[in-house]
Amino acid sequence: MSNETEDQLRDEIIEMKKEMKKCNKTKIALKKSEERFKTVAESATDGIVTTDDNGNILFFNKILKTLFGYSTEELSGKSLTMLMPDKFRKGYLNELENYKISGKHTLLGKTVQTIGLRKDGTTFSFEMSLSAWKSNKTTYFSAIIRDITKRKQAESEIKKSLIEKENLLKEIHYRVKNNMQIISSLINIQIKHVHEKESVHVLNETQGRIDAMAIVHKNLYESSEFTNLNFKDYTEKLVAEILSSQQLNSGTIKTELDIEDIEMNMETAILCGLIINELITNSIKYAFPDQKGTIKITLKSYSNELELIIADNGIGLPKNIYLKINETIGLQLIYSLVNQLNGKLKLDMSNGTEFKITFKELEYEERL
Numbered sequence: 556m557s558n559e560t561e562d563q564l565r566d567e568i569i570e571m572k573k574e575m576k577k578c579n580k581t582k583i584a585l586k587k588s589e590e591r592f593k594t595v596a597e598s599a600t601d602g603i604v605t606t607d608d609n610g611n612i613l614f615f616n617k618i619l620k621t622l623f624g625y626s627t628e629e630l631s632g633k634s635l636t637m638l639m640p641d642k643f644r645k646g647y648l649n650e651l652e653n654y655k656i657s658g659k660h661t662l663l664g665k666t667v668q669t670i671g672l673r674k675d676g677t678t679f680s681f682e683m684s685l686s687a688w689k690s691n692k693t694t695y696f697s698a699i700i701r702d703i704t705k706r707k708q709a710e711s712e713i714k715k716s717l718i719e720k721e722n723l724l725k726e727i728h729y730r731v732k733n734n735m736q737i738i739s740s741l742i743n744i745q746i747k748h749v750h751e752k753e754s755v756h757v758l759n760e761t762q763g764r765i766d767a768m769a770i771v772h773k774n775l776y777e778s779s780e781f782t783n784l785n786f787k788d789y790t791e792k793l794v795a796e797i798l799s800s801q802q803l804n805s806g807t808i809k810t811e812l813d814i815e816d817i818e819m820n821m822e823t824a825i826l827c828g829l830i831i832n833e834l835i836t837n838s839i840k841y842a843f844p845d846q847k848g849t850i851k852i853t854l855k856s857y858s859n860e861l862e863l864i865i866a867d868n869g870i871g872l873p874k875n876i877y878l879k880i881n882e883t884i885g886l887q888l889i890y891s892l893v894n895q896l897n898g899k900l901k902l903d904m905s906n907g908t909e910f911k912i913t914f915k916e917l918e919y920e921e922r923l
């Protein structure tokens with residue numbers, strides 16, 4: 556061997572040794588990284604499983620084994636379909652095939668709730684986040700699986716309790732409405748035994764006020780929420796009730812309703828209902844001596860305010876109304892109701908009588 560060849564060989568050996576050293580370093584780094592990954596995976600409180608793009612299990616942590624009740628040998632290399640109920644298997648495999656063709660998978664990047672199948676044949680609910688990653692042109696899927704059996708149980712208990720409370724609330728509205736109807740009937744009986752005109756009037760008005768509140772509770776137990784009612788629906792029923800109780804000749808006094816389709820809580824609706832009751836009763840009784848005219852009720856909602864207008868195109872309030880006010884309850888009641896609504900009242904008598912009330916929906920006040 557020539558000196559030249561010997562030198563070349565030596566150089567190559569040195570180079571090879573260097574490469575081997577590098578390779579060893581990489582191996583150690585890789586092992587360390589693998590250990591680190593395993594420690595993280597094993598210390599996780601969720602189940603972790605990795606499959607290839609055919610759905611064969613390559614890696615899983617301890618929690619996953621516990622969740623599904625399998626040993627390491629039973630899971631390694633097997634199809635992930637063994638962990639899912641029959642009905643999900645086909646869909647799962649289809650998704651994998653689809654991903655190979657289109658790169659799309661409906662569950663990727665999402666957290667979904669699904670059902671797992673344990674070795675003993677029982678099932679359980681879990682939440683799963685799925686991700687896909689590539690290494691050396693091969694696709695892998697990793698799923699993080701969280702048992703949500705307890706959460707589901709708690710949810711169903713809360714739902715059950717909510718249904719119970721809703722039924723109770725419905726029952727209460729029903730009973731309140733019934734009790735009000737009983738009071739109304741009692742007043743009715745009394746009216747028949749009273750002959751004095753003034754007393755009949757007072758009893759009639761009281762009955763109307765009770766009926767206005769009873770309709771709120773009737774609408775509440777018929778609604779799905781039990782705390783809010785549809786104001787349009789309520790007003791329509793209320794006006795029909797007032798008209799029928801006033802025994803009007805049909806068609807002589809017209810009513811026009813322009814009510815926005817809004818939901819209102821019970822407190823606000825009762826106050827508005829009582830105001831409408833007072834004002835419409837007054838319009839029917841006093842505004843049209845010849846029984847002809849129109850009563851209009853409008854409710855509009857603005858950005859943070861509601862506007863309720865009750866107007867008739869009748870003869871207008873008497874000039875001495877301010878003197879009369881202390882003698883009668885009706886208008887005093889209006890002021891008090893508007894006050895309770897924290898609202899503002901405007902009276903316009905340019906064409907009949909128009910009451911404009913602006914207010915905000917009352918906040919629910921917590922009771923002790």
Ligand SMILES: Nc1ncnc2c1ncn2[C@@H]1O[C@H](COP(=O)(O)OP(=O)(O)OP(=O)(O)O)[C@@H](O)[C@H]1O
Binds near residue numbers: 873885
């Ligand atoms: N829309 C109206 N058009 C004309 N006059 C009215 C109208 N509303 C009220 N009035 C007059 O104002 C008076 C006072 O009304 P108010 O509602 O306070 O008392 P009331 O209806 O007589 O009795 P109640 O206390 O039972 O309501 C009425 O008696 C009536 O003369």
Ligand SMILES: [Mg+2]
Binds near residue numbers: 833836837885886
């Ligand atoms: Mg009145």
